Amino acid sequence: MGKLGKYHYMKKYRDIIMFLPDTRAATKSTIFRMTNKYHSIFLKPDEGTGGHGIYKITKTHNGFVLRSGTASRNFATFDALYSSIEKFLYKNKYIAQKGIDLLKHNGRSFDIRVMVQKNRNGQPETTGIVGRLAKPNKIVTNFHSGGTPLPIDTLLKTHLTGTARANFITKMKSLGRKASIILGKSYRSKKAFGVDIAIDSNMKPWILEINTKPDMSIFNALKDKTMYRKILRYSKF
Structure with a gap:
């Protein structure tokens, strides 16, 4: 399953649907409706x-802003906007997803990657959690797109106090595990899942995506190698 297939599969489960941002196939009519419904939306390759x-598309008083990387273009009308993106939408299967107003650290957006792996007994266990800090003015946080891996405790310090911060991190680990268990029912042979979680300005978590072939290297980029060593150990089970 691609992103859209995973979304439709996951939303059948009551205890997880509240954490899933509205995600649809990126047709012209869908994009139009979603830009009217939400402040911003993201267009992502399904695979x-x-x-x-x-x-990223943002609706403004003067029209629309289309952003990719650190570049942006302005369009006065929706038809003009759509004409500029029509080619790559047809060339590749795309999804449209409700934009989340990400928390920021020093003015830069960040989200969370939770690593969940099966232990010796075949039971899912959260083995790592890391923050991904976007490059200045960039719309994505991904490590291989220039995002900086940082301890999530560091990124949350300006948003939550000590005990509240520790409890929130525990909840994010639990949410990542819960999401992995649900998706794992359809991916029984997979031994690891990388759950990408966005936190909005109201401290609500949103599950953006679940990777069934998660990259471990982001954890190796942290100064403290404890999580990375554990992830490597579990990868051999």
Whole structure:
């Protein structure tokens, strides 16, 4: 399953649907309706990884802003906007996803990657959690698109106090595990899942995507190698 297939599969489960941002096939009519409903939306390749080929559309008083990487273009009308993106939408299967107003650290957006792996007994266990800090003015946080891996505790310090911060991190680990268990029912042979979680300005978590071939290297980029060593150990089970 691509991103859209995973979304439709996951939303059948009551205890997880509240954490899933509205996601649909990126047709012209869908994009039009979603730009009227939400402040911003993201266009993502259904099968893409690493943050490549992602676009952000924001509706303004003067029309629309289309962003990719650090570049942006303005359009006075929706038809003009759509004409500029029509080619790559047809060339590749794209999804449209409700934009989340990400928390920021020093003015830069960040989200969370939770690593969940099966232990010796075949039970899913959260083995890592890391923050991904976007490059200045960039719309994606992915490590391979220039995002900086940082301890999530560091990124949350300006938003939550000590005990509240620790409890929130525990909840994010639990949410990542819960999401992996649900998707794992359809991916029984998979031993690892990388759950990408966005936190909005109201501290609500949103599950953006679940990777069934998660990259471990982001954890190796942290100064403290404890999580990375554990992830490597579990990868051999």
